[in-house]
Amino acid sequence: MAENLFEEQDTSVAERLAAEALIVDVEGFEGPLDLLLTLSRTQKVDLRQISVLELARQYLVFVEKAKELRIELAADYLVMAAWLAFLKSRLLLPPEPGDEGPSGDELAAHLAFQLERLQAMRDAAARLMGRDRLGRDFFARGEAENMTRISTVQYSASLLDLMQGYARIRTRDDFRPFVLDRESVFTMEEALERMRGLLGFTGGWTDILSYLPDGWHSDPVKRRSATAATFAAALQLAKEGKLEVRQTDTFAPIQLRSLEEDS
Amino acid sequence: MPQDSAADSLFEAPPLAEQERMVEAVLFASATPVTVRDLEVRMPHGCDPGAALEHLRKRYEGRGVHVVRVGDAWAIRTAPDLGFLMQKETTEARKLSRAAIETLAIIAYHQPVTRAEIEEIRGVSVSRGTIDQLLEMEWIRLGRRKMTPGRPVTFVVTPQFLDHFGLESARDLPGLKELRAAGLLENRPPPGAVPLGGHEPDEDEDQPELFED
Amino acid sequence: MPQDSAADSLFEAPPLAEQERMVEAVLFASATPVTVRDLEVRMPHGCDPGAALEHLRKRYEGRGVHVVRVGDAWAIRTAPDLGFLMQKETTEARKLSRAAIETLAIIAYHQPVTRAEIEEIRGVSVSRGTIDQLLEMEWIRLGRRKMTPGRPVTFVVTPQFLDHFGLESARDLPGLKELRAAGLLENRPPPGAVPLGGHEPDEDEDQPELFED
Numbered sequence: 001m002a003e004n005l006f007e008e009q010d011t012s013v014a015e016r017l018a019a020e021a022l023i024v025d026v027e028g029f030e031g032p033l034d035l036l037l038t039l040s041r042t043q044k045v046d047l048r049q050i051s052v053l054e055l056a057r058q059y060l061v062f063v064e065k066a067k068e069l070r071i072e073l074a075a076d077y078l079v080m081a082a083w084l085a086f087l088k089s090r091l092l093l094p095p096e097p098g099d100e101g102p103s104g105d106e107l108a109a110h111l112a113f114q115l116e117r118l119q120a121m122r123d124a125a126a127r128l129m130g131r132d133r134l135g136r137d138f139f140a141r142g143e144a145e146n147m148t149r150i151s152t153v154q155y156s157a158s159l160l161d162l163m164q165g166y167a168r169i170r171t172r173d174d175f176r177p178f179v180l181d182r183e184s185v186f187t188m189e190e191a192l193e194r195m196r197g198l199l200g201f202t203g204g205w206t207d208i209l210s211y212l213p214d215g216w217h218s219d220p221v222k223r224r225s226a227t228a229a230t231f232a233a234a235l236q237l238a239k240e241g242k243l244e245v246r247q248t249d250t251f252a253p254i255q256l257r258s259l260e261e262d263s
Numbered sequence: 264m265p266q267d268s269a270a271d272s273l274f275e276a277p278p279l280a281e282q283e284r285m286v287e288a289v290l291f292a293s294a295t296p297v298t299v300r301d302l303e304v305r306m307p308h309g310c311d312p313g314a315a316l317e318h319l320r321k322r323y324e325g326r327g328v329h330v331v332r333v334g335d336a337w338a339i340r341t342a343p344d345l346g347f348l349m350q351k352e353t354t355e356a357r358k359l360s361r362a363a364i365e366t367l368a369i370i371a372y373h374q375p376v377t378r379a380e381i382e383e384i385r386g387v388s389v390s391r392g393t394i395d396q397l398l399e400m401e402w403i404r405l406g407r408r409k410m411t412p413g414r415p416v417t418f419v420v421t422p423q424f425l426d427h428f429g430l431e432s433a434r435d436l437p438g439l440k441e442l443r444a445a446g447l448l449e450n451r452p453p454p455g456a457v458p459l460g461g462h463e464p465d466e467d468e469d470q471p472e473l474f475e476d
Numbered sequence: 477m478p479q480d481s482a483a484d485s486l487f488e489a490p491p492l493a494e495q496e497r498m499v500e501a502v503l504f505a506s507a508t509p510v511t512v513r514d515l516e517v518r519m520p521h522g523c524d525p526g527a528a529l530e531h532l533r534k535r536y537e538g539r540g541v542h543v544v545r546v547g548d549a550w551a552i553r554t555a556p557d558l559g560f561l562m563q564k565e566t567t568e569a570r571k572l573s574r575a576a577i578e579t580l581a582i583i584a585y586h587q588p589v590t591r592a593e594i595e596e597i598r599g600v601s602v603s604r605g606t607i608d609q610l611l612e613m614e615w616i617r618l619g620r621r622k623m624t625p626g627r628p629v630t631f632v633v634t635p636q637f638l639d640h641f642g643l644e645s646a647r648d649l650p651g652l653k654e655l656r657a658a659g660l661l662e663n664r665p666p667p668g669a670v671p672l673g674g675h676e677p678d679e680d681e682d683q684p685e686l687f688e689d
Binding site: 030031032033034036076101102106107109110113114116117118120121122123124125127128129131132133134135136137138139140141142144 | 291292293294295338339340341342343346349352353354356361362364365367368369371372384385386387388426427428429430436437438442445447451453454
């Protein structure tokens with residue numbers, strides 16, 4: 001009992017102090033919801049069981065007092081006062097038939113929810129700020145090593161680049177002047193000249209390979225070039241009617257015979 | 264990527280113990296948390312920083328410094344119980360106003376959250392200075408715009424916030440589960456259309472330049 | 477700090493393992509090397525920082541970071557062999573020069589190939605820089621010497637080359653027929669760019685800026 005008595009006394013003292021504080025220091029409140037939350041503390045109950053009606057009454061008393069003391073109240077405090085007055089009437093009077101909108105209990109429940117949520121956020125904030133904190137309770141590396149920046153150039157090439165590069169070279173090869181390879185190329189002009197000279201001295205069918213110039217037999221590159229040129233020259237001469245060409249079978253030796261002798 | 268055995272052997276990763284040393288060196292050298300991705304880039308090809316980190320974390324359990332997770336990054340931090348030794352290193356934290364602390368908590372617990380929602384919860388308008396201060400401290404940043412009329416910007420907390428408060432992720436906020444279970448993290452609209460707490464028409468729309476950049 | 481009784485805290489130092497933790501945390505968090513004297517001042521009465529340091533130094537032997545002496549003070553530093561991790565490499569991508577690409581292509585298509593052969597095929601001399609660059613990139617390496625007079629060195633492509641170009645082997649390079657089919661051989665060099673008559677001084681040697689970008 002004694003304890004209860006004390007507590008009640010304490011409460012009334014706290015209440016009086018709070019009430020004074022409210023009036024003197026209205027600027028210290030973070031809006032009407034904050035003020036309501038402060039007022040609700042005097043009810044000493046769980047926020048879910050708060051008496052919104054009682055809270056509304058206290059708030060309206062506060063606003064009245066503030067007016068008496070000619071304290072300028074921010075507009076939102078007055079908006080809240082008007083709304084609480086409306087809520088109070090809704091809670092006290094039975095709903096009129098055909099009344100639109102939410103009931104007083106619904107509105108009160110939402111206000112209680114808002115207060116509870118704000119209180120919850122305040123508690124959460126306090127817990128958050130009370131955590132071990134970087135630079136106060138735990139620490140980062142004091143002597144962070146600087147990253148040395150190494151700038152490297154990375155060369156890139158795609159497969160297409162590579163293929164195009166190679167194609168470029170090979171294409172260039174096609175354009176390479178013959179003069180470069182003259183030593184291993186026997187031209188058709190050369191072959192023609194040589195065969196015209198030789199044709200008169202041959203009788204009957206002779207192997208085309210016997211027309212190849214000396215020194216062009218062993219080296220495969222040279223032999224190929226000379227063979228091709230001689231063959232082309234033979235066709236040219238056949239076209240001119242100067243010789244005949246025959247081949248007895250596929251891949252059989254190609255033989256030539258001069259026609260000039262006869263004519 | 265397809266590689267034959269020859270290519271594989273060329274890029275063989277160092278043994279795990281060696282990878283652990285590497286992770287250790289990199290984490291020690293950095294004052295800020297290092298992401299797994301960053302570790303991957305720095306370490307030789309084929310390394311598995313994740314596994315190395317796990318080993319390293321175990322190794323430092325109970326020691327004077329710990330390996331801690333901060334979001335998707337990792338850092339070494341001194342054990343909180345040894346803070347008393349560090350008066351020299353203690354940095355005077357910028358004093359935050361009550362409004363800033365509450366706003367920060369609301370952003371952390373309700374993120375992503377719009378300015379209007381913060382105001383709804385606090386029952387008072389949020390000053391520009393408060394948001395600016397939190398942005399400047401890099402404890403909050405802009406999140407995605409909300410897909411509601413006006414597409415308001417949202418705020419979320421940053422890795423720096425997690426680092427400062429020693430949180431692995433925003434899911435580890437103290438009491439988060441209980442608050443959610445109690446329905447206190449819901450954005451419950453007021454019954455009817457009656458605005459509470461002096462809720463003025465959205466300030467975001469009046470000052471769109473504030474948070475857009 | 478954990479204390480059993482007032483008397484204990486006055487006269488009895490924390491266990492050595494605990495002191496080691498303290499030294500570890502202080503060395504880690506300090507911006508500058510810490511002297512033994514400094515540790516003594518910071519740590520609870522009766523501690524022996526010297527002994528704790530010795531234990532800590534041993535503990536970090538072979539780890540990614542070491543406890544090292546700097547003058548008459550102590551610090552935690554990265555193990556010297558891991559210094560390479562502290563380098564943030566920025567890579568700048570540049571296209572290989574035409575000369576390098578052509579040389580590389582010839583080596584890939586004709587390997588093993590001597591420098592003289594490359595010059596023969598390209599129709600211009602190959603600068604030393606080009607070969608060096610390809611060697612440095614590890615796209616080519618030296619092959620066997622050729623069994624011809626002078627025993628010239630040959631060049632071949634490397635597994636790194638194959639990896640970069642996504643080839644299983646150099647044989648996978650498209651042949652001339654395929655190049656032609658792909659229209660690549662129709663890619664005639666612009667008129668005037670055709671080097672006639674072979675061995676003009678290498679364009680590379682005239683322009684020290686080897687690489688186009």
